[in-house]
Amino acid sequence: MNTTIELASSNPSKTSMKHPIHVTSEIGTLKTVLLKRPGIEVENLVPEYLQRLLFDDIPYLPIIQREHDYFAETLRNRGIEVLYLEKLVVETLSNEKIRRQFVDEMLRESQSSANGATDTLREYLLSFPTQAMVEKIMGGVLKREIDTTKKVHLYEFMEDHYPFYLDPMPNLYFTRDPAACIGNGLSINKMREPARQRESLFMEYIMRYHPRFATHDIPVWLDRDYPFSIEGGDELILNGEVIAIGVSERTSAKAIEQLAVNLFKKQTGIKKVMAVEIPKCRAFMHLDTVFTMVDHNKFTIHPAIQDSSGHMNVYILEKGIDENVVSISHRTNLQDALKEVLGLSELILIPCGGGDEIASSREQWNDGSNTLAIAPGVVITYDRNYISNELLRQHGIEVIEIPSSELSRGRGGPRCMSMPIVREDLK
Structure with missing residues (x-):
């Protein structure tokens, strides 16, 4: 092997690592x-x-x-x-500022299904612990999950046939x-x-x-x-x-x-x-x-x-x-x-x-x-x-x-x- 690579688990404190990424072929071990x-x-x-x-x-x-x-x-x-x-995503979002920034970016890229309910969704997602929040973002948010007391706009009350505010992935x-x-x-x-x-x-x-x-x-x-x-x-x-x-x-x-x-x-x-x-x-x-x-x-x-x-x-x-x-x-x-x-x-x-x-x-x-x-x-x-x-x-x-x-x-x-x-x- 031409390059020395010291592997680590997702916790980098366990071992040191020179190159966390190294791919120079389709078939190398x-x-x-x-x-x-x-x-x-x-x-x-x-x-x-x-x-x-x-x-x-x-x-x-x-x-x-x-x-x-x-x-x-x-x-x-x-x-x-x-x-x-x-x-890895949960570990990445352990910092509260980064977690909030990530939610904002994710919601900006989800406007097609969020249907104007961005503020409601942000509050809903951030109410979860980080692991549950990541699972929810990946799994999708159904309209029926949002508490009606949290809805403040007409378009949030009105139902259409599409079941998601946030599409699953x-x-x-x-x-x-x-x-x-x-x-x-x-x-x-x-x-x-x-x-x-x-x-x-x-x-x-x-x-x-x-x-x-x-x-x-x-x-x-x-x-x-x-x-x-x-x-x-x-x-x-x-x-x-x-x-x-x-x-x-x-x-x-x-x-x-x-x-x-x-x-x-x-x-x-x-x-x-x-x-x-x-x-x-x-x-x-x-x-x-x-x-x-x-x-x-x-x-x-x-x-x-x-x-x-x-x-x-x-x-x-x-x-x-x-x-x-x-x-x-x-x-x-x-x-x-x-x-x-x-x-x-x-x-x-x-x-x-x-x-x-x-x-x-x-x-x-x-x-x-x-x-x-x-x-x-x-x-x-x-x-x-x-x-x-x-x-x-x-x-x-x-x-x-x-x-x-x-x-x-x-x-x-x-x-x-x-x-x-x-x-x-x-x-």
Whole structure:
């Protein structure tokens, strides 16, 4: 390992830590990861508003929690430190001034559902102890919860059919998207969909105020105030010099270009950004739903992202003559482009579902390509994708399966559910 990293728990007083963030690949041995255990926010899904909250179905909370706990324990059994978003947020808001500031910012970004009741909501949220307050913000505030004696405006008394003053955040257990660690810094992302835009505020506060991170002057390569969207499911750290980013339904070309400019200006590790255009549809939400790295020269892929000739648009961004622009070159073959940027003579693309028309479509829908590498050639996958899993094993990959009957209803797999914070460097 090239960089010495001393790990700490969420309480930084227990050990010292040189680099609280360090990610230079997709497959380096995972040391620390951020998860969010599904909570009441999942129970607050109702059929009428599934589309608004970006779900296709309603998970059964006791089982989704059991499956998520199995996932977390699987990681711990491999010696990986598991941090929980909800716990870090509570620790971040231990200061009363910061707690109040956070509530104000959260309510400013929730105007669409707050419906003018901001003052009432602020008083209601701040009446809770911090842990309960965080659970309430994540879980949503129902209109029926507000005491009628606290209502002072006509619009607060009048009922409409929408049940929430503050929308729940059921997508929070997909910790991959609001932020992405790159080297010793991260992007804190502008999320595309209104239902998810508040999520990255949690990460901004953790980085700014949590004692584990706040004292380390962690660089933010792109912040959540940038006007164009980018999400972590599209950001893949291929090695210490190359990252791949999907131009997708959720990530814009403008955000990718600006991130590249900022990286080339502010650090010396990343030298190339490979922008990979994928079809902009719900099934192919992010690059990692159709393409992930599982070993030094092996990748999963959903064949449908390529045209009938095996072609797709790939753009390689490098530092330009002017520091505010990038040099861009175009490729049409993903496999060849990967060989080029990674300096490989051989590279294997492992097709989701074995490339079968029916199996690949079914297993991609159930996140068969969304693998989480915890070491080179070792991945965590959903048990339901048995064809893809067997094919990975045939290619020499160790596959660790986790139960997925309810987790998969949220349209995200093990990579989506995890934000790596520290990985060992590749040797």
